[in-house]
Amino acid sequence: MIKNKTFRWTIQSAAAAGFVATTMLSGLAHAGPTLDKISQRGTIKVGVGTTPGFFAPDSNGKWQGFFIDFGRALSITVFGSPDKVEFTSSSPQQRLPALQSGEFDVLLSGVTVTATRAFKLGFHFGPTVFYDGQGILVRKDLGVTKAADLDGATIGAQSGTTGELNVADFFRKTGKTFKAVTIEDTGQFIAALESGRVDAITQDSSDLVGKRTQLKKPDDYVLLPERLSKEPLAPAIAGGDDRWLEIVNWTVNATIQAEEWGITSKNVDEFLKSEDPAIQRFLGVDKSFGEALGLDPKWAYNVIKTVGNYGEIFDRNLKPLGWDRGYNNLWTAGGLLYSPPFR
Numbered sequence: 001m002i003k004n005k006t007f008r009w010t011i012q013s014a015a016a017a018g019f020v021a022t023t024m025l026s027g028l029a030h031a032g033p034t035l036d037k038i039s040q041r042g043t044i045k046v047g048v049g050t051t052p053g054f055f056a057p058d059s060n061g062k063w064q065g066f067f068i069d070f071g072r073a074l075s076i077t078v079f080g081s082p083d084k085v086e087f088t089s090s091s092p093q094q095r096l097p098a099l100q101s102g103e104f105d106v107l108l109s110g111v112t113v114t115a116t117r118a119f120k121l122g123f124h125f126g127p128t129v130f131y132d133g134q135g136i137l138v139r140k141d142l143g144v145t146k147a148a149d150l151d152g153a154t155i156g157a158q159s160g161t162t163g164e165l166n167v168a169d170f171f172r173k174t175g176k177t178f179k180a181v182t183i184e185d186t187g188q189f190i191a192a193l194e195s196g197r198v199d200a201i202t203q204d205s206s207d208l209v210g211k212r213t214q215l216k217k218p219d220d221y222v223l224l225p226e227r228l229s230k231e232p233l234a235p236a237i238a239g240g241d242d243r244w245l246e247i248v249n250w251t252v253n254a255t256i257q258a259e260e261w262g263i264t265s266k267n268v269d270e271f272l273k274s275e276d277p278a279i280q281r282f283l284g285v286d287k288s289f290g291e292a293l294g295l296d297p298k299w300a301y302n303v304i305k306t307v308g309n310y311g312e313i314f315d316r317n318l319k320p321l322g323w324d325r326g327y328n329n330l331w332t333a334g335g336l337l338y339s340p341p342f343r
């Protein structure tokens, strides 16, 4: 009953103020420290990387990419607009501490979900948005076709990444040796490969595919076929703000669920006429659902209308780089993407 009272109060005051964001930010559960800061600031601060297709400024300086679109989707859920979000790139080494210290509200930078990051560092993760694996990029003229051929090679990894540990595990496991060169700065990491300071670099294969396009002679380099690890990449937030975590979770889920229903940015208005009660709840035709969550009932509609469903986000940003869906397909199409129910 208390909950219902809180709910009525929130809705009435929001309506009276004509300020829907109040509802979205407070809702039933109290906003925690991150959401409070977001609300006061009026923007979401997002830490990103610099990989074409995933996150990169376009010729007008506007950030574009797969992860960027999820940042815009979060901005829509919280503020009803895709532009209340600031993207800042920082090195993999810097960004987890920066998240911890509150400099970022969320990382959409290809962070791998790991037990250490959850238990020891206290981070929470949203749903995996990209199932990746660590790869190795080598110069073609080395004549190497598989990772095992790299016995004795010098291999660069970026400091603060899972890649640093995985490559050591891989060589230990396979009984081979390698010389590790750890580099923090992304520019120097790539330059080390081009200058021959290292024979190969290792990172998430998504990152290597994107960064390869930035090399002076991309065709001189090849991504080896092995994947050294599982790298489920997910939004990462600091612990202590359950409501912010749920906003992250359900914003991503909305893009996946919309794809499962065949709802796209193009046809979403057609779906407003759907007789399916689940779709009516999802799109806010039945307002009671969104209201019960403390969100604008149109939040998922607005996300899909503006940013598109998961498949549209993937195709817009990653298809041009040659990615196919693979594991990053819906569970109904043989992939791993599965949204819990919207009800």
Ligand SMILES: N[C@@H](CCC(=O)N[C@@H](CS)C(=O)NCC(=O)O)C(=O)O
Residues within 6 Å of the ligand: 048, 049, 050, 051, 054, 089, 090, 091, 092, 109, 110, 111, 112, 113, 158, 160, 161, 162, 163, 186, 203, 204, 206, 207, 231, 233
């Ligand atoms: N997934 C790994 C690697 C993260 C990572 O390094 N991501 C790439 C992008 S996918 C990156 O930020 N590279 C540096 C840059 O783009 O500036 C981790 O969580 O440690």
